[in-house]
Amino acid sequence: MDCFSSGCVRNVRRAVFRVCIGLILLFEVSVVASPYPVEVVDFTPGPGGPEGYDNPNVVLGPPPVQDSLGYAISTTSAPWEANDVVSLGNGGSLTVRFDDYVFNNPLDVEYGVDLIVFGNSFFGLDSWPDGVINQLYGEPAKIEVSQNGLDFYEIPSVFADELYPYTSLVGSFLKASPSGIDFLGRHAADVEADFAGGCGGAQVDISAALGVTEPLDWVQYVRVTDIADDSGIADVVAFSDVVPEPATIVLVFTGAAFLRSRGRK
Numbered sequence: 001m002d003c004f005s006s007g008c009v010r011n012v013r014r015a016v017f018r019v020c021i022g023l024i025l026l027f028e029v030s031v032v033a034s035p036y037p038v039e040v041v042d043f044t045p046g047p048g049g050p051e052g053y054d055n056p057n058v059v060l061g062p063p064p065v066q067d068s069l070g071y072a073i074s075t076t077s078a079p080w081e082a083n084d085v086v087s088l089g090n091g092g093s094l095t096v097r098f099d100d101y102v103f104n105n106p107l108d109v110e111y112g113v114d115l116i117v118f119g120n121s122f123f124g125l126d127s128w129p130d131g132v133i134n135q136l137y138g139e140p141a142k143i144e145v146s147q148n149g150l151d152f153y154e155i156p157s158v159f160a161d162e163l164y165p166y167t168s169l170v171g172s173f174l175k176a177s178p179s180g181i182d183f184l185g186r187h188a189a190d191v192e193a194d195f196a197g198g199c200g201g202a203q204v205d206i207s208a209a210l211g212v213t214e215p216l217d218w219v220q221y222v223r224v225t226d227i228a229d230d231s232g233i234a235d236v237v238a239f240s241d242v243v244p245e246p247a248t249i250v251l252v253f254t255g256a257a258f259l260r261s262r263g264r265k
Helices: 006-032 188-193 246-263
Strands: 039-044 093-103 115-118 122-125 133-137 141-146 153-160 202-204 218-226 238-241
Touching: 093 238, 115 218, 122 188, 141 202, 153 202
Parallel strands: none
Antiparallel strands: 039 093, 093 218, 115 202, 115 238, 122 133, 141 153, 141 218
16 A cells, blocks of 8 residues: 555544644643542541541642651651541541543553552551561551542552552652562662652552443542451542653554554555
């Protein structure tokens, strides 16, 4: 087939057009939309939460980077103050809404992670402050996602306020961390380096949601629910939309448009 035939030219033009439209839309989203939730849709606290830790609006916006004493948040020094943390109480739940879609990233983009849930879990050390990690202090909570705020689907094998403790010392709150990082018997700084530019937190791939007829392309609502009658009460600090770098966005749109144009030849 002649590469300069009218059909081929039309396919190339369509591909370029799709790339341009996609980039325009993404630019508009990056300017207008927040990568953090804009609304607490529902907060139904359970019993047993600490007094004063009942303001759900603290989860709106980025997670805290230091406490009031000036200590930076890290995997061994978690947020602990009432203006940074909300307690779910035993069996309680919290639902937030993003003002735009949280899209499903391909597996080769940000490790396939689409959003992060931040809690105040932390690593315990065998000696302070330079010992090695000998324990994870966490209070796991179930994570569910939704497109319409009515139908929620559970994310399996990922729990809020557990793995991983987050750090403000490494990377960005909008970048994911790889899974399966070993931590017991290691120094916290080495574990944080393995986050590879990410910040930790519970890494959520929305395509893993249970009960859907086909993988979700996007969500707009996230619900976190404390696991009733377990040994702890989960806390929530923040949520973020994992946003790929601009160069990655261009490659994704270009590749998708090219494959579509090839398929129509």
